[in-house]
Amino acid sequence: MASRERFDRLDALRGVAIVWMAVFHFCYDLNYFGLIQQNFRVDPFWTLQRSCIVSLFLYCAGLGQAVALEQGQSWRRFWRRWAQIAACAALVSAGSAWMFPRSWISFGILHGIAVMLILARLLAPLKGGLWIAGALAIALPQFVQHPFFDTRWSNWAGLVTHKPVTEDYAPVLPWLGVLLWGLAAGRWLLAQRRGWLAGALAPGLAPLATLGRWSLSFYMLHQPVLIGTLWLVLMLRR
Numbered sequence: 001m002a003s004r005e006r007f008d009r010l011d012a013l014r015g016v017a018i019v020w021m022a023v024f025h026f027c028y029d030l031n032y033f034g035l036i037q038q039n040f041r042v043d044p045f046w047t048l049q050r051s052c053i054v055s056l057f058l059y060c061a062g063l064g065q066a067v068a069l070e071q072g073q074s075w076r077r078f079w080r081r082w083a084q085i086a087a088c089a090a091l092v093s094a095g096s097a098w099m100f101p102r103s104w105i106s107f108g109i110l111h112g113i114a115v116m117l118i119l120a121r122l123l124a125p126l127k128g129g130l131w132i133a134g135a136l137a138i139a140l141p142q143f144v145q146h147p148f149f150d151t152r153w154s155n156w157a158g159l160v161t162h163k164p165v166t167e168d169y170a171p172v173l174p175w176l177g178v179l180l181w182g183l184a185a186g187r188w189l190l191a192q193r194r195g196w197l198a199g200a201l202a203p204g205l206a207p208l209a210t211l212g213r214w215s216l217s218f219y220m221l222h223q224p225v226l227i228g229t230l231w232l233v234l235m236l237r238r
Contacts, residue, residue: 004071005071005198006198007067007197007198008198008199008200008201008206008209009196009197009198009199009201009209010060010063010064010067010197010198010212011208011209011210011212011213012201012205012208012209012212013056013060013063013212014057014060014064014211014212014213014215015207015208015209015210015211015212015215016056016208016212017053017056017057017060017212017215018211018212018215018218018219019208019211020049020052020053020056021053021057021219021222022218022222022226024046024049024050024053025222025223025226026226027046028040029223029226029227029230030230033230033231033234035230054109054170054175054178055178057109057113058112058113058116058175058178058179058182059178059179059181059182059185060182060212061113061116061117061179061182062120062178062179062180062181062182062183062184062185062186063182063183063185063186063189063197064186065117065120065121065124065179065182065183065186066182066183066184066185066186066187066189066190067186067190067197069121069124069187070187070190078117078121082114082117082118084216085110085113085114085117085216086110086114088110088216088219088220089108089110089111089113089114091220092105092108092110092111092168092220093105093106093108093111095224096108096167096168100167102165103165103166103167104166104167105166105167105168105169106152106153106155106156106166107155107156107166107169107170107171108166108167108168108169108170109168109170110219111156111170112156112170112171112172112175113170113179115156115172116172116175116176116179117179119172119176120176120179120180120183123180124183127184127187128184130180130181130183130184130187131180131181131184133177133180134176134177134178134179134180134181134184135177136177137172137173137174137175137176137177137180138173138174138177138178139174139177140159140173140174141158141159141160141171141173141174142174144159145159145160145161146159146161147161149161150162150164152164155169155171156171156172157171157172157173158171158172158173158174158175159173
């Protein structure tokens, strides 16, 4: 059986998001251990970066769904990958509850991706209408908020009146819009500019593509490694 087409440029773009995220989290960890003094919750330098990182991740997820749909990915194969993401999301919740009992992650980026991938798959038949659906998803939280959505068990929708106290928060709205735009853009690129996703990489970018193909594994491992390393360094300095 012929091997499937590789989309190294898409993988490399996902790798950029992974590296950026790791650098951001390393700075966050330095702040947590008191090695730097930054306010990650309100300082625009950090909040804007987080928004850009999440946007890039979700846009890449949308591009990836476009590729998967074009390659005829079955629902069975979809659910197999989805189960991995959902299981990792549960592990993130458990780990964060241990480290941050007052601000544990109930609906972070992996939780959001798990829900949004299902919605994107169901909305994929809209084709060009995905651009409009994405715009509506992004705009809706600006006009609709209600205290009902402020609880930990309902804030996943994103229609909150204030941001919850949590270490990570990526609700369905407005972020679904970014993923849907990625899906719409991916379909257009596959039809009109395929080389932008599947073309040859510039010299030296192969490691980014490899990293992008293992993004979930890297995501799950990088924080334990970073936190463990910083903790060990601090212990040795005492």
